[in-house]
Amino acid sequence: MSEAAQPSTSQSPVKIANLVEFIARALAALGVPPEDARVVAGLMAESDARGGDAHGVFRLPQYVKQIQGGAVNPRPNIQVIENRAGTALLDGDNALGHLVMKRAADLAIEKARQCGVGWAGTRHSNHAGPAQLYPRMAAAQDMIGMYFCVGNTNLVPPWGGIEVLLSTNPIAIAVPGSRHGAIALDMATTNTAFGKIRLKAQRGEAMPEGWMIDREGKPLTDPKRASEGFLLPIGGPKGYGLALMIGLLAGTLNGAAFGRDVIDYTVDSKTPSNTGQSIIAVDIAAFADVPAFKAKVDEVWDVMKSCPTLPGVDEVRLPGERSEQIYVERMAHGVPLNEGQRKILDELADRLGVERLG
């Protein structure tokens, strides 16, 4: 501990390969089989590489707590419990969510190759990182990917209500292009993510109106009072409706938690979360000539880019464009981690008795 408390000597970016190795050895130390540990580590590091900083190695201490607490099973037996030509339901046996979702995405892609479309759902899964990871797997196979999941912390009341019964239930869709790569949307159904509110609190800044309301329905702008209010869904009742439908598709349909059943894994690392997710793959070849389609997607990209802009706006962006730029940059030069983040990971390494992050 005394060692870990020292400031890290280097502030240079961490190479992706080192991040993968580090996460893999931390998980292996907890009894996760080495091949599984590498799959999860690869996806977590990809999250960091894509700029999803709050969903990558940042979550490792929490996953460790969940394995140690019993909520997450390090040696799961993931099983397909319902199976049709185009669909599958997987029981994740409380595995790390990345393992369950990787398996689900592979299955959806395989089924789409047979049937034109494949839909796989999960139950007894867990937090699986940023939503975009899984539809991007389909896009890499010349398919369109779509993903829904039930978030692991309820933060949003139904529209007009004051009890948090919904999470930020995200949706992600990836469509492969050619010259420009995939157009990939990854969005929560709320105006902001909770992480951004924490950041405002740390910086002592006020939140803009529209992020949160208090229990009287008034705008809440002091991030230190966040626990007294609720996140606002995009478009008010529309975002509520979307979050609810995603909950039904990814939770209820799969026999997973939704509504009052949702376990807040940030405070409870003992109770299995029964997280539910859904991944859909659509084979482009079932609808179109694949190269012609991808050229059309490039054209859509170019048309959006050619749009004249509002004063003060440099250019229109495509969904996933920024994430792809960060990805290229970080794959080449590594992920920047600040001193605090380094320290947390060093302490974790010491506690687990594994080599620190290189």
Place this chain on the structure above:
Amino acid sequence: MSEAAQPSTSQSPVKIANLVEFIARALAALGVPPEDARVVAGLMAESDARGGDAHGVFRLPQYVKQIQGGAVNPRPNIQVIENRAGTALLDGDNALGHLVMKRAADLAIEKARQCGVGWAGTRHSNHAGPAQLYPRMAAAQDMIGMYFCVGNTNLVPPWGGIEVLLSTNPIAIAVPGSRHGAIALDMATTNTAFGKIRLKAQRGEAMPEGWMIDREGKPLTDPKRASEGFLLPIGGPKGYGLALMIGLLAGTLNGAAFGRDVIDYTVDSKTPSNTGQSIIAVDIAAFADVPAFKAKVDEVWDVMKSCPTLPGVDEVRLPGERSEQIYVERMAHGVPLNEGQRKILDELADRLGVERLG
């Protein structure tokens, strides 16, 4: 014309059966085969019955203009041009959109019964009424339905832009329950619909901030200046991203119009619109025991309803709840039409030489 200009003598609601008969005879007078005319009339009247007033008989004069102008083909040969076990692509041959979408929904449902999931896309289709009609067809068969379409008028720039390259591209999802019926979301990806802006203009009321901005990015609240501005997507860049992805899924994937190709059918009734839509059906039986699932959906409904509310809010509503109440009411007592609406339909009847609405 002189007759039609007289105010209608009765302001009592129009029975649904009369509405169906009237629409069917108007379409038949234009050369639409009687069985096709009845399918379209039934779906248009269902739209009115469900409270989607801007998407029901209100659109009849426009459809008539499109048939007379040549954009819509009254005697189409709708064909399945791509076919896999779980997917189909339909060429609508410029038919009335309801015909194409009814066929697509039937196919998706049939394929879902075989494969667990079915996905049907359309090209050379047309405006098909309110989005919720088609996923509700799946829900009525104990399936989950999901629908995306490219709207027929571009009203939204990409986020930060000032050229309207996107429509309000809606999404609709219906999930069957038992005691409470289906939970059915039907939402545009903009904060408001253009119809509401027209209504504000008619009433001389200001629009709230958040509906529109002008070309400088400033809030636009005078509905008479609507043509100088743009609709705002829900959640800003998120709604833009969602509208874009829906355009790729329902337009580009199907070889249908999207972006600068979109024909504004409210001003051009000669050029085929090449409208694209996508309908997905998921067989609940491929994932769960159907009655148990529907009971779970009821439970979700009850949990949301049990949520304590903000000051001034009576109760939380479920997506589709209000539409279902209106449906029950209007199926029993008919659809209210005001004098102006009656007059337009009477004039149309006279022009087409068919019996007026009873």
